[in-house]
Amino acid sequence: MPENLSAKKKRTAEVVELLKSEYPLAKCSLTYKTPHQLLVATILSAQCTDKRVNQITPGLFAKYQDVESFAYSDVEELAQDIRSAGYHNSKARSIQGSALQIVEEHNGVVPDNMEELVKLSGVGRKTANCVLGECYSVPAMVIDTHMIRIMNLLGLSNTKNAVKMERELMEIFDEQDWVKLTHMIIEHGRAVCIARRPQCQNCVLEKLCPSSLVGN
Numbered sequence: 616m617p618e619n620l621s622a623k624k625k626r627t628a629e630v631v632e633l634l635k636s637e638y639p640l641a642k643c644s645l646t647y648k649t650p651h652q653l654l655v656a657t658i659l660s661a662q663c664t665d666k667r668v669n670q671i672t673p674g675l676f677a678k679y680q681d682v683e684s685f686a687y688s689d690v691e692e693l694a695q696d697i698r699s700a701g702y703h704n705s706k707a708r709s710i711q712g713s714a715l716q717i718v719e720e721h722n723g724v725v726p727d728n729m730e731e732l733v734k735l736s737g738v739g740r741k742t743a744n745c746v747l748g749e750c751y752s753v754p755a756m757v758i759d760t761h762m763i764r765i766m767n768l769l770g771l772s773n774t775k776n777a778v779k780m781e782r783e784l785m786e787i788f789d790e791q792d793w794v795k796l797t798h799m800i801i802e803h804g805r806a807v808c809i810a811r812r813p814q815c816q817n818c819v820l821e822k823l824c825p826s827s828l829v830g831n
């Protein structure tokens with residue numbers, strides 16, 4: 616019989632409590648000092664590890680010290696500066712283009728709402744949710760590859776569509792947990808519920824997970 620909404624919410628609350636006890640310090644692993652630096656770091660992180668991004672950004676933020684510096688930068692030079700992040704030409708266009716919009720349309724301040732954020736060059740819901748949750752304390756959930764994989768394994772969603780999943784999960788997770796949930800799931804996905812080789816025997820969620828391989 617399919618799990619009803621109240622049973623799903625109860626299981627969801629248990630999942631969150633177990634994750635909080637396992638990953639009490641889970642937080643955004645990108646390093647940044649301002650909302651704009653986080654925006655840049657998040658654009659760089661597409662198809663790239665956070666570790667690599669954190670190797671690039673100290674030098675990048677020393678060279679381009681504010682939004683204006685990015686806005687009026689030479690895109691080809693910027694692309695070379697971020698080359699090791701991959702997709703450097705399109706990422707450079709996004710970083711320069713979004714910075715120019717922020718300067719010219721938002722007085723140099725990164726918008727604090729989804730509607731305006733997704734109008735920025737190269738900024739999708741994932742990047743926008745990241746900035747909203749981290750910098751503006753707006754309840755927001757980032758749906759990345761770990762979230763998609765693990766929420767499906769846990770049977771808390773059955774879609775791979777990030778926008779649809781975001782809507783579904785917002786129904787069952789407590790709003791105050793949204794930001795932290797993503798960080799905890801990312802840690803869980805890196806350490807235990809690893810893609811294609813989940814370590815179910817070491818998983819704190821094993822008793823709540825319909826995909827557990829323990830005993831199989």
Ligand code: SF4
Binds near residue numbers: 765808809819825
């Ligand atoms: S029990 Fe296994 S499949 Fe389920 S969340 Fe844990 S590691 Fe992933």
